[in-house]
Amino acid sequence: MCLAIPAKITELLESDRxxxxxxxxxxxxxxxxxxNVAVGDYVIVHVGFALSKIDPEEAxxxxxxxxxxxxxxxxxxxxxxxxxxx
Amino acid sequence: xxxxxEFRDSGLAQKLAAAIKNEAQGARPAAQPFRFMEFCGGHTxxxxxxxxxxxxxxxxxxxxxxxCPVCVLPMAKIDAxxxxxxxxxxxxxxxxxxxxVPGGQRLSLLKAKAAGADVRMVLxxxxxxxxxxxxxxxxxxxxxxxxxxxxxxxxxxxxxxxALGLKNFSVxxxxxxxxxxxxxxxxASAEGADGVPPSDGFVGPSHVSAIIGxxxxxxxxxxxxxxxxxxxxEPLDVLQAxxxxxxxxxAGRAVVENEYxxxxxxxxxxxAQALMAEVFDLRDTFEWRGLGWIPHxxxxxxxxxxAFDAEKRFALEPSTAKENPACQCPAILRGxxxxxxxxxxxxxxxxxxxxxxxxxxxxGGCAACYSYGRxxxx
Amino acid sequence: MTQRFERSLDIKNGRVDMTHGxxxxxxxxxxxxxxxxxxxxxxxxxxxxxxxxAIPAAGRLAFSTxxxxxxxxxFAGGDIGSLAVHGTVNxxxxxxxxxxxxxxxxxxxxxxxxxDLERIVTSMAKAAQECGVQIVTGDTxxxxxxxxxxxxxxxAGVGLIAEGVDLSVHNIRAxxxxxxxxxxxxxxxxxxxxxxxLVFDEPxxxxxxxxxxxxxxxxxxxxxxHALRDPTRGGLAxxxxxxxxxxGVGMRLNEAAIPVRASVRGVCEILGLDPLYIANExxxxxFCPVAQAQxxxxxxxxxxxxxxxxxIGEVVEDDHAFVEMTTTLGGQRMVDWLAGEQLPRIC
Numbered sequence: 001m002c003l004a005i006p007a008k009i010t011e012l013l014e015s016d017r018x019x020x021x022x023x024x025x026x027x028x029x030x031x032x033x034x035x036n037v038a039v040g041d042y043v044i045v046h047v048g049f050a051l052s053k054i055d056p057e058e059a060x061x062x063x064x065x066x067x068x069x070x071x072x073x074x075x076x077x078x079x080x081x082x083x084x085x086x
Numbered sequence: 087x088x089x090x091x092e093f094r095d096s097g098l099a100q101k102l103a104a105a106i107k108n109e110a111q112g113a114r115p116a117a118q119p120f121r122f123m124e125f126c127g128g129h130t131x132x133x134x135x136x137x138x139x140x141x142x143x144x145x146x147x148x149x150x151x152x153x154c155p156v157c158v159l160p161m162a163k164i165d166a167x168x169x170x171x172x173x174x175x176x177x178x179x180x181x182x183x184x185x186x187v188p189g190g191q192r193l194s195l196l197k198a199k200a201a202g203a204d205v206r207m208v209l210x211x212x213x214x215x216x217x218x219x220x221x222x223x224x225x226x227x228x229x230x231x232x233x234x235x236x237x238x239x240x241x242x243x244x245x246x247x248x249a250l251g252l253k254n255f256s257v258x259x260x261x262x263x264x265x266x267x268x269x270x271x272x273x274a275s276a277e278g279a280d281g282v283p284p285s286d287g288f289v290g291p292s293h294v295s296a297i298i299g300x301x302x303x304x305x306x307x308x309x310x311x312x313x314x315x316x317x318x319x320e321p322l323d324v325l326q327a328x329x330x331x332x333x334x335x336x337a338g339r340a341v342v343e344n345e346y347x348x349x350x351x352x353x354x355x356x357x358a359q360a361l362m363a364e365v366f367d368l369r370d371t372f373e374w375r376g377l378g379w380i381p382h383x384x385x386x387x388x389x390x391x392x393a394f395d396a397e398k399r400f401a402l403e404p405s406t407a408k409e410n411p412a413c414q415c416p417a418i419l420r421g422x423x424x425x426x427x428x429x430x431x432x433x434x435x436x437x438x439x440x441x442x443x444x445x446x447x448x449x450g451g452c453a454a455c456y457s458y459g460r461x462x463x464x
Numbered sequence: 465m466t467q468r469f470e471r472s473l474d475i476k477n478g479r480v481d482m483t484h485g486x487x488x489x490x491x492x493x494x495x496x497x498x499x500x501x502x503x504x505x506x507x508x509x510x511x512x513x514x515x516x517x518a519i520p521a522a523g524r525l526a527f528s529t530x531x532x533x534x535x536x537x538x539f540a541g542g543d544i545g546s547l548a549v550h551g552t553v554n555x556x557x558x559x560x561x562x563x564x565x566x567x568x569x570x571x572x573x574x575x576x577x578x579x580d581l582e583r584i585v586t587s588m589a590k591a592a593q594e595c596g597v598q599i600v601t602g603d604t605x606x607x608x609x610x611x612x613x614x615x616x617x618x619x620a621g622v623g624l625i626a627e628g629v630d631l632s633v634h635n636i637r638a639x640x641x642x643x644x645x646x647x648x649x650x651x652x653x654x655x656x657x658x659x660x661x662l663v664f665d666e667p668x669x670x671x672x673x674x675x676x677x678x679x680x681x682x683x684x685x686x687x688x689x690h691a692l693r694d695p696t697r698g699g700l701a702x703x704x705x706x707x708x709x710x711x712g713v714g715m716r717l718n719e720a721a722i723p724v725r726a727s728v729r730g731v732c733e734i735l736g737l738d739p740l741y742i743a744n745e746x747x748x749x750x751f752c753p754v755a756q757a758q759x760x761x762x763x764x765x766x767x768x769x770x771x772x773x774x775x776i777g778e779v780v781e782d783d784h785a786f787v788e789m790t791t792t793l794g795g796q797r798m799v800d801w802l803a804g805e806q807l808p809r810i811c
Contacts, residue, residue, distance in 0.1 A: 087726065087733065136797075137794070437800075438803050438804065460800075
């Protein structure tokens with residue numbers, strides 16, 4: 001449920017509104033539901049409203065996690081293969 | 087596109103898929119796969135759109151849950167919206183998702199529009215309130231639907247309408263809440279009631295959680311012993327959540343984990359929560375398609391905002407429409423049946439000619455299954 | 465010609481009124497001073513109720529018609545006038561024909577500014593000249609205000625198919641490569657973005673273009689092209705499904721190979737749409753044996769309207785005539801027909 005996409009804030013406008021950019025496409029959104037958003041921040045946008053700020057550190061951590069699991073998975077597969085050889 | 091493309095990386099997806107396979111292989115007998123329910127329609131859509139079932143080993147079975155706001159809205163509510171648009175001289179604004187959902191007598195808002203009703207699609211509730219502001223002599227009603235993600239924007243526009251002193255704007259409020267539905271599912275699943283299958287854990291909502299935080303899901307872990315992993319709608323997020331769920335189950339753990347920490351915090355969006363609390367009251371009970379009447383599972387406007395409540399401003403006759411008894415939407419929404427088990431699926435009921443809401447919404451299990459999932463050998 | 469004792473058309477400030485469609489002097493004036501002037505050619509200049517045309521060479525005729533209704537009338541990269549020429553020229557040319565003549569029928573709404581009409585007619589004339597066709601016959605009707613949306617245009621086109629050229633959906637067979645001539649969704653997204661108030665960092669233009677030059681290059685490459693189709697309404701997905709059903713074959717696509725601009729993807733993410741279902745007005749899909757696909761691709765890339773051409777999949781045997789796709793993540797999924805209209809969604 002709830003199609004919402006990450007968008008970069010490119011300009012702050014009057015009355016709690018801002019311009020948000022997705023893939024080079026700009027549209028007006030409302031910042032009424034978030035606080036301390038600055039130009040350059042990424043927010044999750046749903047029905048024209050920013051719902052939350054994206055935490056870049058957490059995003060990086062999650063991406064690193066994918067690779068880490070991969071490394072663990074690959075090791076386990078290699079181990080199994082080694083067992084098979086033995 | 088930042089924060090989208092990285093989470094759709096095919097190389098990482100293959101690696102994650104290998105890790106899942108490695109983790110799940112041989113962990114369960116073939117007849118007893120890991121059964122995880124993705125609560126959200128957004129996850130259902132992502133799973134089909136990216137062809138994720140092909141990346142998962144046979145030990146993992148995904149059950150599609152009720153988290154599609156379009157699908158869970160009972161027919162009577164669609165009829166009420168159609169009635170509003172047809173009986174009164176007003177402009178009914180709604181999201182594109184609602185336009186084709188069948189009400190009684192095979193009518194829909196799209197068909198009502200074709201017959202002359204003034205129904206307009208909006209991308210944001212902000213557009214509805216602006217329409218009212220720009221056309222003071224025209225009555226404008228916003229047909230509000232959706233879970234906690236979609237609710238705070240409605241709260242904002244109600245307050246905005248009040249601040250602007252609008253006399254021609256109201257909201258037909260049909261916002262519903264996730265935790266009561268989750269609790270209903272946990273109970274039914276534990277008791278095997280209503281055909282709800284047992285599940286080993288839940289893929290938790292993405293953007294609902296951005297608002298309500300991770301705490302409301304604790305009950306699944308503490309009272310029902312089911313792990314929950316809150317995760318994003320991108321395919322790598324979904325795969326990662328599945329991997330985390332398998333690991334929890336194998337370790338005999340049941341906790342709430344947050345894979346979507348880049349957008350979701352434990353406490354959620356406190357500002358949005360406060361706005362919701364300010365504008366809305368709990369309804370005593372609300373009907374969900376598939377789950378029936380659930381106490382305290384939906385919202386209405388507070389009396390203080392009664393001037394903006396379409397239910398107070400316009401008299402509506404209760405709908406007498408009956409759902410097609412052969413339509414299995416209700417069972418599909420609670421995970422009791424798969425779309426292919428419905429006799430109407432792909433024969434009488436197709437996206438061009440939908441009988442049930444699950445065939446309309448792109449998040450609906452039937453539409454996703456029909457548009458993306460059919461295979462010639464099935 | 466001697467003085468006609470009439471005021472010339474006030475194109476700058478005038479508006480279409482009911483007399484412009486009533487068959488009287490006002491209508492004759494509109495036709496003379498606007499349409500005939502812009503579309504000028506010998507067949508039209510004869511001033512008959514029909515164009516009399518000599519068939520230039522032996523072969524078969526290709527004949528097609530299409531009506532154009534679009535809001536907004538003027539959009540980034542084109543307007544209803546150029547679109548009405550390109551669309552019908554393409555429908556004719558996709559048979560392998562050389563497009564020769566067009567008809568143009570106008571349905572005008574009372575009150576429509578003559579200046580806008582002139583802009584549209586001039587744009588049509590320019591488009592026709594660029595792709596080498598003549599607008600040889602036409603018609604004008606005026607309807608009351610509120611009964612139309614500014615202007616509707618119908619064009620029909622005739623072209624000549626040279627001996628030996630045989631492009632048809634029924635020639636498609638298992639083992640054919642599926643090639644698209646460029647990025648998908650540009651037209652639909654350019655129009656939609658204008659309607660929804662979305663602003664691009666770098667403008668997305670409609671891809672509205674006449675494809676007869678590109679098709680000419682493709683035929684000259686000597687490759688055994690089996691069929692061509694332009695993925696207009698319903699987009700690539702719907703066109704492929706239509707063709708798969710007509711030819712009784714299945715199609716297998718590779719999502720990663722399908723060219724889509726980042727900004728088109730952006731709009732699709734914002735509105736919850738799928739670029740595979742969005743209209744194109746200057747793109748084609750080609751089918752030829754896989755072994756010759758590279759040769760055809762090279763010929764296409766040599767033309768300005770085929771620079772971003774790509775091989776996106778293959779035709780297979782399949783009694784269900786399903787179109788399936790390997791997703792960017794390596795999974796499989798159906799690519800179904802468009803169901804109803806693609807509406808922006810929030811969930």
